[in-house]
Amino acid sequence: MSEVLLAAEGMTRRFGGLTANHNVNLSLERGVLHALLGPNGAGKSTCINMLSGDLPPSEGTIRFKGEDITGLGSHQRSKIGIGRSYQRTNIFPKFSVLENCRLAAQSRNPRPWRLFADALRLADTVERARAAIAEAGLAGREERIAGTLSHGEQRQLEIAMVLATDAQVLLLDEPLAGMGSDESAQMVTLLNRLKATRAILLVEHDMDAVFAVADRITVMVNGQVLESGTPQQIRNSPDVQQAYLGH
Ligand code: ADP
Ligand code: MG
Numbered sequence: 333m334s335e336v337l338l339a340a341e342g343m344t345r346r347f348g349g350l351t352a353n354h355n356v357n358l359s360l361e362r363g364v365l366h367a368l369l370g371p372n373g374a375g376k377s378t379c380i381n382m383l384s385g386d387l388p389p390s391e392g393t394i395r396f397k398g399e400d401i402t403g404l405g406s407h408q409r410s411k412i413g414i415g416r417s418y419q420r421t422n423i424f425p426k427f428s429v430l431e432n433c434r435l436a437a438q439s440r441n442p443r444p445w446r447l448f449a450d451a452l453r454l455a456d457t458v459e460r461a462r463a464a465i466a467e468a469g470l471a472g473r474e475e476r477i478a479g480t481l482s483h484g485e486q487r488q489l490e491i492a493m494v495l496a497t498d499a500q501v502l503l504l505d506e507p508l509a510g511m512g513s514d515e516s517a518q519m520v521t522l523l524n525r526l527k528a529t530r531a532i533l534l535v536e537h538d539m540d541a542v543f544a545v546a547d548r549i550t551v552m553v554n555g556q557v558l559e560s561g562t563p564q565q566i567r568n569s570p571d572v573q574q575a576y577l578g579h
Pocket of ligand 1: 352377
């Protein structure tokens, strides 16, 4: 039985005269990695920004487990289990891996540190941060200063920070950008592991990586969904081949 965690219905976003997303329907299920493809400017980041609550849609509805959350901001969405990573890196370079993940874990708590009860919760955030670091494949590197990590490790850290918030939905904007082939392969393995218990939306340009992890693919062009289906359907779609894959 599929469990839809996050769904967009008729999601539209205009910037002045430009329609960056037009009537987008998308659903993210637990256990499924859904890849979002499309050329630069297609509207992929705008789509993620609306799903994460960073950007309000002009029209449409966003539901989490069936409940309308269109009006919730990104902080509130993070608390209910929707996490994201950014196209550009978002870590604190002078802090350690563990500190970065603790800050992420604490962002779920109200008024961190101020009350005794919050101090007690601190132990819980350390535990959550360590578990997230291990799950993202960075065990043993907790004390490393984030800015000294390799590019691939920094992108793993970003995933760890999302996991530290206990996210069930991971919205990942180009997590493989700038990676070498070894780093990409490792990230693909990680994503395959993470999707077992969560719903993932992956924006990615590397076709080999996408076809290695995606269970479902949506192709956007000019702010609209061109096609959505299984990797096999997308690979064989004449529309997709003509409009995007370039052959
Ligand atoms: P992608 O991530 O697929 O490359 P984006 O979602 O970033 O595409 O952008 C889609 C379109 O919306 C582009 O034409 C972009 O210039 C425009 N756009 C994105 N964000 C804004 C913004 N904050 N203000 C104005 N235009 C924007
Ligand atoms: Mg983008």
